[in-house]
Amino acid sequence: MFRTKILILTDHSVVNMSPRTEEQLASLKDSKRKLIFDAALNAFSERGYHGATVGLIAEMAGISKGLMYSYFKSKEDLLDELLVYGLTRMGEFLSFVPKEGISTPAEFEAALRGMIGLYTAETNFWRLYIIIVLQKNTTPKFEKLMEEMIQGYLGIFITYFKHRGVPNPLAEAMMLGSVLDGIMFDLMVAPDMYPVEDVIKLTIKKFA
Amino acid sequence: MFRTKILILTDHSVVNMSPRTEEQLASLKDSKRKLIFDAALNAFSERGYHGATVGLIAEMAGISKGLMYSYFKSKEDLLDELLVYGLTRMGEFLSFVPKEGISTPAEFEAALRGMIGLYTAETNFWRLYIIIVLQKNTTPKFEKLMEEMIQGYLGIFITYFKHRGVPNPLAEAMMLGSVLDGIMFDLMVAPDMYPVEDVIKLTIKKFA
């Protein structure tokens, strides 16, 4: 996983980090706001922030340019909220990590498969995410959420590796993070020819 | 490593793929063209293609906007040539891989350290490269060069793993590629706190 600042947390308190209640997210379903989010996610992730015009996003959302501005203060604001929304949504889906952390190889595998599953399911979000994270000036709100998320997972894996008696648990967890990042990236660039299953098995063999 | 289309090449013909002679590259040294390339590399990698304005690039290169257009047909042309130039230059630096391929763990380590060294030395190029690769519509020239390069290295590692009697050499090579991609990415996002040395050692332990 990516990291921006590393504060190792060895407890697992972070998994349930979503500040939004499920109702709030549910209320977004089928709303116009959701339409715009989806369109913007596609547009931004395919063309980058500057390459995706408001006009294009509006067209993809099936609304007028003007209407966008009654939902979002500006294009920049749209990006901000989209990132936070996306990250929060990711948090929602991360139910495959048990609250008590992971301790057995079976749990490790489940977590691994869960995360990689997310990558394939939400390619657009992760693509956007990479683009944004590589550019300067991320928004503070987004950065904070990211950090929480990253450190949460890092902590979980550190604990796991400690538990398994691995010599350098931190390095092990960070390398695993890089593996996951690399897999995400490669799946993004060439999803069709990547031997995911083989790589997952190898990863389990080398890390679990 | 990144891949876009995978044609496994098991020979090592690719390392010296650059069609440009060294003289051609040398002639670039200290030229205006080089100045522009450097400026554009910084600007594009920091702000993306659309976010980096021609005016900014010219300013960073210390020349006028007008002059840029006697060196490059257009902004798009500048990006094209920059990418090819960068990739070619990468090829130049890849001297750490012996022509006959690698066969011992020591050679493996040398190659690994060489590549990771490249990431830290040429961060901007790799950042630009990632941004471009994640977006559609790469230029054909660039795509071809990339493919050659990637498959070359993939082939080298496949051969190495075969040689070492590893069960599934392709998957092993692809996972190693992902590890390298992940490390590159993490180094890009948070270079200061990434335990490179520890991760390199772990990678050698797990792959060499």
Place this chain on the structure above:
Amino acid sequence: MFRTKILILTDHSVVNMSPRTEEQLASLKDSKRKLIFDAALNAFSERGYHGATVGLIAEMAGISKGLMYSYFKSKEDLLDELLVYGLTRMGEFLSFVPKEGISTPAEFEAALRGMIGLYTAETNFWRLYIIIVLQKNTTPKFEKLMEEMIQGYLGIFITYFKHRGVPNPLAEAMMLGSVLDGIMFDLMVAPDMYPVEDVIKLTIKKFA
């Protein structure tokens, strides 16, 4: 007083120029229409016609944008009607000028104080009024009303100055008009530090 076209009327027929009966005005009290008028008066006088948005006016009036359009054909129409309404309302308040005109210094003083009192009481209307009058394209209805009003007062003062044997009654009346306009303007710009009472006394001394 301001003038746009000068037709000297020496009779005093103008004071009660309003074609609206008091009932008509009374029917406006507390109506939605009145709410909108008040809001529009504030908005227009503070920000000018183009600077005051329909949305803002609606918000200030505590109603929806949509409802505004069942009371007024358009924003321009709202301005038109507001101006006429305001001017008519001014006429209502101008009771301090006796029907037979003024002939004694005491009456002069009363009229003077009455008008200046109006300025301080209805700052917003006069501010709007100035803004509109300085810009081209006033509406004909409004222009006609204005002219009637102005010439009425001008006539009253001309008669007064004639009566008092002043050499050039027209010039005297016009200068007095300028004094009143200047006072109105200064009161608008810096009401707190203007020595109104002193200036009134001086005006009486110089003109009555």
Place this chain on the structure above:
Amino acid sequence: MFRTKILILTDHSVVNMSPRTEEQLASLKDSKRKLIFDAALNAFSERGYHGATVGLIAEMAGISKGLMYSYFKSKEDLLDELLVYGLTRMGEFLSFVPKEGISTPAEFEAALRGMIGLYTAETNFWRLYIIIVLQKNTTPKFEKLMEEMIQGYLGIFITYFKHRGVPNPLAEAMMLGSVLDGIMFDLMVAPDMYPVEDVIKLTIKKFA
């Protein structure tokens, strides 16, 4: 004259308040910047800030919209600079007030005629000026310049009235200021029918 805050200065130090050297102003002559200033002055004074579009101003200046933005950061910035430029320019023209202040009726008359001459010569600037001053949110730079200018003239007249033994010199000066403001305003609204000469003579009779 208008005032916003009143600090009575009884010396005459303010007349030469222009911070720009004459060369700087001269360098503006015939420049594109000057063209834009002139166009903007006309447009703003005729239609107000929001009513005058950047497109219109550019057209009146005979340039493209785009070019405006290499001379001025924004429309608002254009207004700001225009106001300061105009006020500074006014200061330049105010040579009819002797450095030592005014003390004789002849000098009073010269000053009066000078100022009224300015009103007729630079109608557009004063119209713009009024429009701006009646609206909130003037720029601080402009406000400061205005205050200097106003207090300067106020001080000059206060000194004059003191010198002439007038009972309440401050009130007298402020009323005279209102007279001038009123004349300016009336000249703006109906220049053709205003009996300027007669009113000037009356003003001299009543104040000098």
Place this chain on the structure above:
DNA sequence: TATGAATGAGATTTCATTCAT
């Protein structure tokens, strides 16, 4: 070669007005 003023197409943003509810 070198400049940067100038353009115009297109991007972002605003807002009067309409209309389904």
Place this chain on the structure above:
DNA sequence: AATGAATGAAATCTCATTCAT
């Protein structure tokens, strides 16, 4: 009667590209 979501025209602003010097 009342709302405010929705539109589209027009406003502000940006920027790749050209061109006179």
